Amino acid sequence: MKLSDFVVPEAILADLQVESKTGAIRAMVEALKNSGAIKPEDESSIVDAVLKREELGSTGIGNGVAVPHTKHPSVDRLIATVALAKSGIDFASLDGEDVFILFLLVSPPDRPGDHLRGLENISRHLRNQNFCSFLRQARSGEEVVELLTEADGDQLN
Amino acid sequence: MSQDSAIRREVTVKLLKGLHLRPLAMIVRMAMQFDSTITLTNGSKTVNARNQMDLMLLNAGNGSKIVVEAEGADAPQAVEEMARLFDSDFDGDDLIDT
Numbered sequence: 001m002k003l004s005d006f007v008v009p010e011a012i013l014a015d016l017q018v019e020s021k022t023g024a025i026r027a028m029v030e031a032l033k034n035s036g037a038i039k040p041e042d043e044s045s046i047v048d049a050v051l052k053r054e055e056l057g058s059t060g061i062g063n064g065v066a067v068p069h070t071k072h073p074s075v076d077r078l079i080a081t082v083a084l085a086k087s088g089i090d091f092a093s094l095d096g097e098d099v100f101i102l103f104l105l106v107s108p109p110d111r112p113g114d115h116l117r118g119l120e121n122i123s124r125h126l127r128n129q130n131f132c133s134f135l136r137q138a139r140s141g142e143e144v145v146e147l148l149t150e151a152d153g154d155q156l157n
Numbered sequence: 158m159s160q161d162s163a164i165r166r167e168v169t170v171k172l173l174k175g176l177h178l179r180p181l182a183m184i185v186r187m188a189m190q191f192d193s194t195i196t197l198t199n200g201s202k203t204v205n206a207r208n209q210m211d212l213m214l215l216n217a218g219n220g221s222k223i224v225v226e227a228e229g230a231d232a233p234q235a236v237e238e239m240a241r242l243f244d245s246d247f248d249g250d251d252l253i254d255t
Contacts, residue, residue, distance in 0.1 A: 056253065057182045061209040067178070071254070094185050094209060116177055123213040 001117050002152040003125065004145070006105075010035035011081035012141035016102070021091050025050050025068050028083050028104040035081075038106065042074040046106060060093025064136075065126055069105035069115055078114040080105040080122075082144055084136060100136055101126070130156040163228040164236045168243035173251045175218035178209075180247040185209050187242055193229025195239065206239070 011031040018024045026047055033043045049070035053059070060066045066089075081104050088098030103122050107115035125131045131151050138144045150156050170176055176184075188195045188206035195206040199221055204211040206225075217223055223243070227235040 057179050059178060061178070061213070062185075063208075063210050065210060094182060094189075112174065116175070119178065120213055120216060123210050126210060127214065 001121055003121060003148040004152055006078045006118055007080045007082060007103075007145075007148055008032060008035050008037045009141060009145045011037055012144045013081070013083040014138055014140050014144055016083040016085040016089075017087065018085070018089065021054065021066075021089060022051065024066075024083065024085065024089050024091075024102060025054075025104065028068075028081050028102065031083075032079065032081055032104075032106070037079050037081075038074060042072065046070065046072050046074070050104065050106075058092040058094065060091030060095075060099050061123075062093055062095040062097070063126070063132075064088075064097060064100040066091045066093070066099040066102045067105065067119055067122060068102065069107070069119070071109040071112070071115065072106050073109055075106050075108050078105060078107045078111075078118050080118060082135075082148075084138060084144070086136075101132070125151045128156055162232075163226050164232040165224055165226045166236045166240050168223050168225055168240050170217050170219055170221040170223060170243065172247060173219055175221070176212070176215060176223075178213070179253070180250055181209050181212045183242065183247055184212060184239070187238060188235070190238075191227070191229070191231045191235040193227040193232045193235045195225070195227045195235055198224040198226065 029047045032038045050068050059068045083102040091099045105115050196203050199215045199217045225239045
């Protein structure tokens with residue numbers, strides 16, 4: 001499973017400027033709606049579902065990364081978007097640090113393995129220092145897409 | 158870690174969803190309570206139990222055999238508590254739909 005298989009290029013936010021975790025999640029789901037990947041009528045229930053998942057435990061997984069996610073019946077395949085927050089956002093991560101890189105995933109309820117595989121994929125790439133630092137320096141959605149493609153092709157090692 | 162002073166125990170993942178984000182966070186919080194260096198190994202992959210992102214690379218599905226290893230003054234307690242966590246239901250994880 002490649003990052004470019006499920007990240008929606010038009011929904012990428014290369015310069016997310018929000019004050020809160022909730023603001024970040026709303027902005028990313030809105031971006032998915034604006035890109036057409038999710039329907040407008042599903043936007044608020046997806047935001048609610050992602051926030052509900054956060055209540056079970058923060059998806060700030062450390063190292064400046066957060067992976068908010070949910071299952072939702074409105075999607076028939078895994079979709080995701082990426083947001084880069086240059087000023088950092090408090091995501092109540094276990095390591096106490098702000099997050100600068102966010103991947104938001106929405107997956108179909110009947111395919112539980114999909115979002116786990118998506119998360120594993122994302123983690124694997126994020127362990128690559130080059131990927132992380134280039135991502136944090138990206139200034140546009142296009143640059144992020146290029147980076148994801150290079151990561152998929154193992155070209156960043 | 159040196160072979161002599163490390164304490165090791167094999168545990169089994171008993172979660173329908175395997176070691177996904179939620180139980181991994183519980184493992185990190187558990188590991189943070191001890192001073193010892195703690196690692197988990199699945200097959201040939203060994204990761205630091207305090208790093209959630211590294212833990213995700215373990216790829217440990219239901220039934221996986223994991224080796225918990227700790228080295229330090231409180232290693233016996235660390236291994237004991239970690240084993241107990243694996244033996245528990247991770248706070249009803251199977252019942253929670255994430």
